[in-house]
Amino acid sequence: MSLSLSDKIKQLRKAFLDKMPVTIADLQQLCDSLERDGYENSRVDTLCRGFHTLKGGAASFGLQEISSEAKQAELLADQLKDSDLSRWQEIRGAVLAPLIEHLKQLERLCLDYLQQEHAENDQAKANALEPGFDMEQSQAVEKASRNKIYLCDDDENQAEKLALQIANFGYDLTIFSDPSCLEIAIQQAMPDAILMDIAFPDGASTGTSVIADLVKNSGLNIPVVFLSARGDFDARLQAVQAGGAAYLEKPVKMNEMVEALDRLTKQEAEDPLRILIVDDDTEVAAYHSFILEQAGMITHHLTLPDSILQVLPEFSPDLILMDMYMPRCSGRELSCVIRQIGRFVSLPIIYLSSETDRDKQLSALQTVGAEGFLTKPVKPDELVSSVAIRAERMRVLRSLMVRDSLTGLFNHTFIAQFLTKTRAEAERTGDNFCVAMLDIDHFKSVNDTFGHPAGDQVLIALSRLLQQRLRSADLVGRYGGEEFALILRNVGLAEGMNIVDGLRRDFNKIRFQFMDKEVFCSFSAGIAQYPDFSSDALLMKAADQALYTAKNQGRNRIFPANPNAAAAIL
Amino acid sequence: MRILVVDDDPLAAEMTSAILEDAGYPVVVAENAVAAMEKLAAEPEIRLVVSDMTMPLINGIELFRSLREQSVEIPFIILSGDEPDSLRAQEPACDDFLMKDYSLMATLVESVNKILSRGL
Numbered sequence: 001m002s003l004s005l006s007d008k009i010k011q012l013r014k015a016f017l018d019k020m021p022v023t024i025a026d027l028q029q030l031c032d033s034l035e036r037d038g039y040e041n042s043r044v045d046t047l048c049r050g051f052h053t054l055k056g057g058a059a060s061f062g063l064q065e066i067s068s069e070a071k072q073a074e075l076l077a078d079q080l081k082d083s084d085l086s087r088w089q090e091i092r093g094a095v096l097a098p099l100i101e102h103l104k105q106l107e108r109l110c111l112d113y114l115q116q117e118h119a120e121n122d123q124a125k126a127n128a129l130e131p132g133f134d135m136e137q138s139q140a141v142e143k144a145s146r147n148k149i150y151l152c153d154d155d156e157n158q159a160e161k162l163a164l165q166i167a168n169f170g171y172d173l174t175i176f177s178d179p180s181c182l183e184i185a186i187q188q189a190m191p192d193a194i195l196m197d198i199a200f201p202d203g204a205s206t207g208t209s210v211i212a213d214l215v216k217n218s219g220l221n222i223p224v225v226f227l228s229a230r231g232d233f234d235a236r237l238q239a240v241q242a243g244g245a246a247y248l249e250k251p252v253k254m255n256e257m258v259e260a261l262d263r264l265t266k267q268e269a270e271d272p273l274r275i276l277i278v279d280d281d282t283e284v285a286a287y288h289s290f291i292l293e294q295a296g297m298i299t300h301h302l303t304l305p306d307s308i309l310q311v312l313p314e315f316s317p318d319l320i321l322m323d324m325y326m327p328r329c330s331g332r333e334l335s336c337v338i339r340q341i342g343r344f345v346s347l348p349i350i351y352l353s354s355e356t357d358r359d360k361q362l363s364a365l366q367t368v369g370a371e372g373f374l375t376k377p378v379k380p381d382e383l384v385s386s387v388a389i390r391a392e393r394m395r396v397l398r399s400l401m402v403r404d405s406l407t408g409l410f411n412h413t414f415i416a417q418f419l420t421k422t423r424a425e426a427e428r429t430g431d432n433f434c435v436a437m438l439d440i441d442h443f444k445s446v447n448d449t450f451g452h453p454a455g456d457q458v459l460i461a462l463s464r465l466l467q468q469r470l471r472s473a474d475l476v477g478r479y480g481g482e483e484f485a486l487i488l489r490n491v492g493l494a495e496g497m498n499i500v501d502g503l504r505r506d507f508n509k510i511r512f513q514f515m516d517k518e519v520f521c522s523f524s525a526g527i528a529q530y531p532d533f534s535s536d537a538l539l540m541k542a543a544d545q546a547l548y549t550a551k552n553q554g555r556n557r558i559f560p561a562n563p564n565a566a567a568a569i570l
Numbered sequence: 571m572r573i574l575v576v577d578d579d580p581l582a583a584e585m586t587s588a589i590l591e592d593a594g595y596p597v598v599v600a601e602n603a604v605a606a607m608e609k610l611a612a613e614p615e616i617r618l619v620v621s622d623m624t625m626p627l628i629n630g631i632e633l634f635r636s637l638r639e640q641s642v643e644i645p646f647i648i649l650s651g652d653e654p655d656s657l658r659a660q661e662p663a664c665d666d667f668l669m670k671d672y673s674l675m676a677t678l679v680e681s682v683n684k685i686l687s688r689g690l
Contacts, residue, residue, distance in 0.1 A: 005592035005675070012585050019581070045626075052624045053579050056651030060585055062672035071651075 013061040014117060020066075020110040021494055023054060028103050034080070035096050039088050047099075048077045054106070066109050073102035111498045146172040147265045148189070152182040152207070153197040153227065161511075162252065168506045169258045170468040179210040186214070190222060192265045195257075196244075198228040198235070208242040215243045223264035227252055254510070255457055258464050273297040273391045276317035278305055278334065279352070280326045284376070288321060288352075288383065295384040297391075305334050312344060313421065318391040319371075324353030343417070346397070348390045352376055406456060407463035410477035415485050418475045419536050422487055426530050434496030436486040436527040437543040438462075441555040443482035446521065450514040455482075457512060458521050465507055470499075484523075485540075493529040493560055500525050501558050508556065522556035532563030572596045572613065573682065576606040576621035576633065577649075582670070586620060586649065586678070593679040603628035603636075610642065618686060620678070622670075623650035623657060631661045638663070645685045649674070 030047045034040065051074035058067035076095050083091045149171050153159040156177050163173040174191070176182040179200065186194075198207035207226060214220040223245040228235055231249045239247050246260040275297050279285040282303060289299040300315045302308060305328060320338070324331040331351050338344045348371040371390050374383065404411045410418070419435065426433050440446075440458060447455040459482065466476040466484065475487040488496050504523060512519040526546025533539045542561035550559035573595045577583035580601070587597040598616060600606040602625055610616055619637075623630035630648040637644065647666045650657055654667030666681045668674065 005588055008588045008592075009585065009675075012581055012588065016581050049624055049626065052651055053582075056622075056624070056649075056670040057579060057582055059651060059669075059671040060582065060674050067671075 009061070013063070016057055016061055017063075017110055017114050017117065020054070021107065023050065024103050024107050024110070026050065028100065031096050031099050031103070035092065039080075039083065039085055044077070044080045048074060048081060051077050063109075063113060066106060066113070069102060069106050069109060073099055073106070076102070107494060108498070108501075111494060115498075146170055147192040147261070149173045149193050149195060149261065149265075150176060150182055150185060150191040151195040152176045152179055152210075153195075154178070154200050155197075162254075162257070164509075165254050165511060166258065166261075168509050169261075169465060171258075171261060179206060183210070183214065186218075186220070193223045193225065193245075193261060195225050195227060198226055198230070198239070205238060208238050208244075211244070212242040225257070225260050225264070251513075253457075253513075255460055255464070258461075262464065262468070273319070273388060273395075274315060274317045275299045275387060275391065276302065276311065276315055276320045277322075278302045278308065278320060278326070278331075279323040280304070281323070284323075288378075291380045291383055292321075292387060295388065297387070305329060308334065308338070309341075312338070312341075312347075313424070316421075317347070318394055319348045319350065319387055321350050321352060321387065324351045346394070348372075348394050350374060350386060350390065352378065404478040407459055407478050409463050409467070409484070410475060412477070412479060415475065415477035415479065415487070416536065418477075419487060419539065422475075422489060423530060423536060423539075431490045432492045433530050434486075434488045434491050434493060434527050435530070435539045435543045436488065436496065436500050436525050436558075437479065437540070437547045438466075438484040438486065438500070438523045438525040439547055439551070440482040441522045441524055441551075443521075446514075446519070450517075450519070454512070454514045454519075457514075458482075461510055461512070462507055462521075462523065465503065465510070469503055469506070485543075493527065493532070496527050496529065497558055497560055500527055504556065504558060524550040524555045525558045526550055526561060527558060528561035529563070533561065571617050572598050572615045574598050574600060574606060574609055574613075574616045574619045574621075576600045576603065576619060576625070576630070578602055578622065578625045582622060586674075589675050589678050590620070590682065593682070595682065602626070603633040606633060607637070610637075610644070616644070618645045618647070618682060620647045620649065620682070623648050623652075631657065631664070634661060634664050647678075647681055647685070649678075 027047060027050045030043055030050070034043055034047070051070050055067050055070035055074055058064075058070060076099055079095055080091065147170070149166070151159055151162065151173050153175070154177050156175065159175045159177070163175055166173050174185070176185060182194070194211070196207045196211055198205060200206035203209070207228075211220070211224050211226075220243075224243060225246040225248060226239040226242075226244045227248050227250055228239070229250045236247050245264055248256055248260065273296075275292050277285050277289055277299055279288070279301070280303055282301075285301045285303070289301055292299050300311065300317070302311060305326065322331045322334065326334070331353070335349050338347065338349070350372040352374050354376045372386055374386060403409065403414075422433055425431075440462060443455060443458065446458055459478075462484065463476065463478065466486065470476055470486065470488070473489050475485075477485045479485040486500070488499060491499065504525065508520060508522045510521070512521065524547060526543045526549065528539050528542035528546060530539060533542045546559040546561040550557050553559065573590050575583055575586045575590070575597055577586060577599075578601055583599050583601070587599060590597050598609055598613060600609045606619065606621070610619075621630040621633055628636070630650070634646045634648065637646070645665045647668060648654070648657065648664055649668050649670050651670050654669055658664070658667045665685055668677050668681060
């Protein structure tokens with residue numbers, strides 16, 4: 001079957017866009033060498049022609065914005081032609097720097113289009129296949145599908161303001177001013193949560209009674225958040241009796257609302273527990289692993305203890321189940337080896353053995369601080385419960401240890417660990433990844449002017465935005481003070497820039513209400529790409545320096561770390 | 571009967587070819603002026619040239635002129651990213667100048683049809 005002209009053009013357009021980043025990088029390089037080595041005829045020619053081709057190509061594919069941006073760049077570049085070499089310094093300054101700006105803009109436009117294209121593709125795929133397609137693969141920027149929220153409030157003005165704000169946190173809000181419209185909408189498509197005003201013109205408790213009816217008659221089974229100007233016990237009780245999952249007093253604070261929605265709509269299942277089984281007897285190990293997997297855990301079996309040092313960081317188990325007697329080394333010795341590595345000091349270990357002597361068991365536990373002792377043959381439910389209880393407790397402890405108490409984001413230490421792990425992975429797979437450092441602009445003056453609680457609100461808002469908008473594979477951490485670190489996996493510099501810039505734009509749209517004043521905040525960010533910078537320290541430092549440059553250039557912007565500067569950094 | 575498409579940018583060449591083929595014209599592609607002349611010499615079936623203006627070394631107008639110098643009187647259309655008026659002023663003898671934009675799908679076919687029917 002041959003393609004129609006419009007399909008063919010679509011494909012060519014896609015190919016054009018796909019190729020564009022390379023073209024831009026080439027042009028960038030030309031600008032760099034002109035900057036560095038001075039005027040050279042053939043380079044100037046190639047540069048001008050490059051912009052010209054971009055302009056023409058974009059125009060013929062109907063990419064107007066790219067075409068006109070390239071046109072401006074072409075006009076600029078033309079000024080380099082036949083330039084008076086005695087005035088080269090001056091011309092260079094006036095032309096090359098703006099050209100680089102144009103290139104950046106072109107790159108942004110190109111990414112925008114590509115993203116659009118992907119979104120359309122995914123949409124087409126979704127329509128065709130329904131529903132088996134993986135959002136993870138589609139775009140890094142948006143986290144899965146946006147949660148759909150219905151807001152029912154007769155004050156439309158207020159509602160629209162709220163909708164705009166909430167959209168920044170990844171929620172898709174639809175407003176209904178009349179409860180009957182809400183009821184109709186629910187019958188057509190069920191949202192993930194409902195925000196319901198209580199008082200309507202026809203009754204001071206219309207909101208609660210509408211919801212109560214919906215629950216009773218149509219089996220409404222989604223979280224409902226009530227909004228009300230009243231904060232008294234009766235009002236709250238009424239809301240709870242109507243089935244409200246949360247209650248917010250008006251005027252609604254955006255942070256509280258987002259927190260409630262986050263909590264209520266989060267449905268991601270806990271990650272399964274990961275158990276490492278070390279046992280030289282393959283059949284016994286297979287049996288244990290079968291039992292644990294039946295209980296929903298993930299297991300990894302190690303017959304020989306030799307490779308444990310590689311397996312531990314890669315599999316990162318929540319608990320080790322270890323045979324006490326193995327040919328090459330005893331469980332006790334192996335535990336010592338594990339415990340001598342700082343990161344695994346607190347990793348729970350459970351011994352398995354046919355040893356029934358209570359004293360011997362106790363001494364084994366004491367020497368290395370193992371968490372428990374199970375006697376073979378072990379009953380399946382006993383195995384599951386001993387493993388689950390210890391592994392889960394470990395998880396909670398660890399999450400308390402690695403998270404920042406205000407924002408719930410990962411802390412400094414964990415960021416460093418995650419970075420090491422991500423880099424090791426990237427070294428193996430050859431993938432790129434990016435490290436970004438973010439810093440809230442003029443944070444001190446927010447604190448000084450409006451007080452620390454206001455500053456905390458800004459921190460919380462940014463951390464929520466970051467958590468909402470990044471994929472679960474990425475890491476969001478609070479590096480300290482008003483500084484945040486992001487690790488974006490499998491993402492190159494251009495895409496990373498695009499992602500962080502999207503976050504920057506959205507954060508800048510959030511309206512804070514401090515002391516009856518509307519306040520907007522912004523952040524600056526620096527971003528560095530692996531493998532441009534090959535060590536953890538270099539990556540962090542490069543991102544930090546780029547952040548510094550972004551601040552110096554006027555804040556509220558993103559700046560990429562220059563890979564050529566790697567040597568100069570340390 | 572064939573049309574020769576000359577363009578150093580393979581995507582642009584493919585785009586132009588796609589439009590012409592869709593209108594029912596078989597296409598031959600050359601990626602620069604020298605290759606274009608070779609194709610013209612090798613394939614007498616070629617009845618029209620559609621060339622990009624901006625190419626390295628020899629541009630569209632120069633290709634047109636050197637063909638005319640060799641008394642090759644084949645109809646010639648130049649595609650350009652710029653407004654074609656100034657080019658037309660440079661070389662009024664060229665059969666047509668078209669702007670490379672999204673309307674090319676219509677303008678190119680229209681121009682080719684007109685030029686080819688003139689010869690009949």
